[in-house]
Amino acid sequence: MERRMIAPCFMDDTLECLRRQGVEAAPLLAEAGLPPVITGPIPAERYGAFWHAVARTMDDEFFGEGARPMRAGSFALLCQAILSTATLEHALRRALRFLRIVLDDPHGTLVVEEGLAQIVLKDAGGPRSAFAYRTFWIIVHGVNCWLIGRRLPIRWVDFRCSAPPAGTDYRLFFGAPVRFDQPETRLVFDAEFLNLPTIRDERALKEFLRHAPGNILVRYRHDMGLSAAIRKRLGGLAPQAWPGFEELAGRMRIPAPSLRRRLKLEGQTYREIKDDLRRALAMEALAEGHANVTQLAADLGFSEPSAFYRAFRKWTGKSPAVFRRSAGAAVA
Known part of the structure; x- marks a missing residue:
């Protein structure tokens, strides 16, 4: 282990x-x-x-x-x-x-x-x-x-x-x-x-407390586990070059059903990982004053700017333009 x-x-x-x-x-x-x-x-x-x-x-x-x-x-x-x-x-x-x-x-x-x-x-x-x-x-x-x-x-x-x-x-x-x-x-x-429903009981709590707080530092932190390995792999590629799930599993030499199951145990899906990375890249670019939203959408792998607008509003509750203005005001 x-x-x-x-x-x-x-x-x-x-x-x-x-x-x-x-x-x-x-x-x-x-x-x-x-x-x-x-x-x-x-x-x-x-x-x-x-x-x-x-x-x-x-x-x-x-x-x-x-x-x-x-x-x-x-x-x-x-x-x-x-x-x-x-x-x-x-x-x-x-x-x-x-x-x-x-x-x-x-x-x-x-x-x-x-x-x-x-x-x-x-x-x-x-x-x-x-x-x-x-x-x-x-x-x-x-x-x-x-x-x-x-x-x-x-x-x-x-x-x-x-x-x-x-x-x-x-x-x-x-x-x-x-x-x-x-x-x-x-x-x-x-x-x-x-x-989301809570799923733990007294027996699980006893085991949890035996290993706390080291267990919550490593079990639920972002940069540990299989999902972190995938993030690192995708982070070295442009979003347009990110592989599909089956191709990713092949590159990692893990059967696709096993990869899907192991990610589920970490509370993740491949789609959520990609969305997390795209969201972080988009928010960082907009906070730094990126003005060309159409180009940003293309850089992040969206086929159309409208798809990026819908995704960004779902992620943040704001349009890219409103987020950029609010981020600029916070920094100022």
Whole structure:
């Protein structure tokens, strides 16, 4: 079985957080079986052990980044609180209420409009660290992905704070456009996913908690698994040159039925992967001021500009022109 690894930037973020909080990292690293200096990826289970050691030492599963400490055991209680929900929307709203009671700030609200679900984070004071916001997303998005048994494709993520040194990894992790220095911190996905049913039970929860949080860092992140391999393969080609599904399976030397089944286990289809990539490319180009929408549609592999207009409106709830103007205003 492939060993799942955590990128070293996660450790860099965590160690920097401990320095800010005045916590000595060396004994906690040793307790988790980690070297005093991290120079490469580490096994997910080791990072999970380190996470638990830090949370126990600080009695805070949010590493001192909230207005109030998230006392040890809160994560398990959060999972218990949402286990009885029927849909993702029900679970998400309950999780956000729970975290507001526990943390006070930052706290999130769910806004649903124009076909999009937006988790908007609020702070009483100035911007928090990118690490704090990403930790919030890991908890909320990761747990809810586990609850419904699939990865939820993210449209885009905004951070109120400035980009950290590892900002590039943030983009890889979320698998979506990431913008820093924005008016609000938000994570956006398609509202249709809010109707998905929850599928976990008490037995599954016990197994999940045994391996948390390392399991949600690797199981539902964008750049892991077979779908990530396909994204990487397509990313090296112009969209017009992307192969059909049968041809892709042949190139990957995987029988087409097996490839389809394995993608389903990751909560993905080949069409969704291509749409995610096209959407990200389109949003990036428009945010940078790309003016020729007809040429952009052709570059993305659409046979007609009208097909691109329909797809883009479905993706974002806006026309390309409106999105370009709003993105420009946000940057300004």
